[in-house]
Amino acid sequence: MIVELDGKKITVDRAPTVLRLMEELSINREAYLVIVNDRLVTEDHRLNKDDSVKLIKVVSGG
């Protein structure tokens, strides 16, 4: 499936849930929010192959 990570589109193996997707990408749950089909979701949210998935980084520097 295609997901958007920090604004860049990447292709990943299909993951059944948001949590599994984050684990596969080694993404810290405190550092990201996940938006599926324009809605903010929790980690247990189930993913379908046509979902539009966006991973948004929440950490800022400076």
Added chain:
Amino acid sequence: MKCRVCGNDAVINLKAYNNALCARDFIAFLENRVLKTIQRYRLIDKDEKPLVAVSGGKDSLSLWYILNRLGFASDGVYIDLSIEGYSSLSLDKVKTMADRIQRRVFIFHLMETLGKGIDKLSRVIKRSTCSACGMIKRYIMNRVCMDRGYNVIITGHNLDDEASALLGNILYWKDEYLWKKGLELKESEGHLSKKVKPLFLCSEREMAAYAILNSIDYIRDECPFSIDAKSLVYKDILNRIEESSPGTKLQFIKGYLKVSRAMKTQRRKDNLDYCAVCGYPASGGICSFCRIMERFGIEGDIRFDEYKPEGLPT
């Protein structure tokens, strides 16, 4: 996952609070925490006139929005450092919010005053960009407050900002900074405004969620100078700890608050000197900002633009 309050689908899982909430209940939960922080630590008094330092990022824009919703009518101040591809974009976000909440914003353009952006200026005065930036921001925030009759500066520092700064200060035992942090910096009559951070107990993840759920359009890009900021390394480390032990960041900061209050009553001997030109705290006659003005031969007062949303009375 279901909302613990109403049973609808949750949009966020808050492990530190062992709580999951829907959009509506999360917004109420976070706003209530900000209100409680302000009340419990007496950050803003009802008769005070607050001014929010807005950068265009998620924290300061959300904070500005929350304060006005909570009944703390506050205007904003934006400092334009002339960073290419970044400053003008962030100013646009600030103006959009000003229009939305119908509050005015004071704008300081570094380029107009000093004829240089922050990167050139920092090279000339031989400071790192971030250190020059911090100095300018502190000065301007205070100055606009004093000049325009506000008496408390509000900044959007969040839990992660504070925890990472604290970790840095502890790692290197920066004693001189260690006990100065906290929720509030006291004013000094006629010289320095009070400065408070009502998001001290709100994490970055919560603030980003709040912004997204309220359709607050914030700048996602980082300031180009933040790339090698050490704070990012500290934040990453703290988030790894947080992931395995939820609530650690909160405990770290709450514990610090307790200890630092005890420490503060012991200190309080630092007798400040003030700038002979502008009255800002300074060691050695003239403050850093006035020294820069002097060096570039700039005379006269510094100017602020004022952005006023349409329909706002003068």
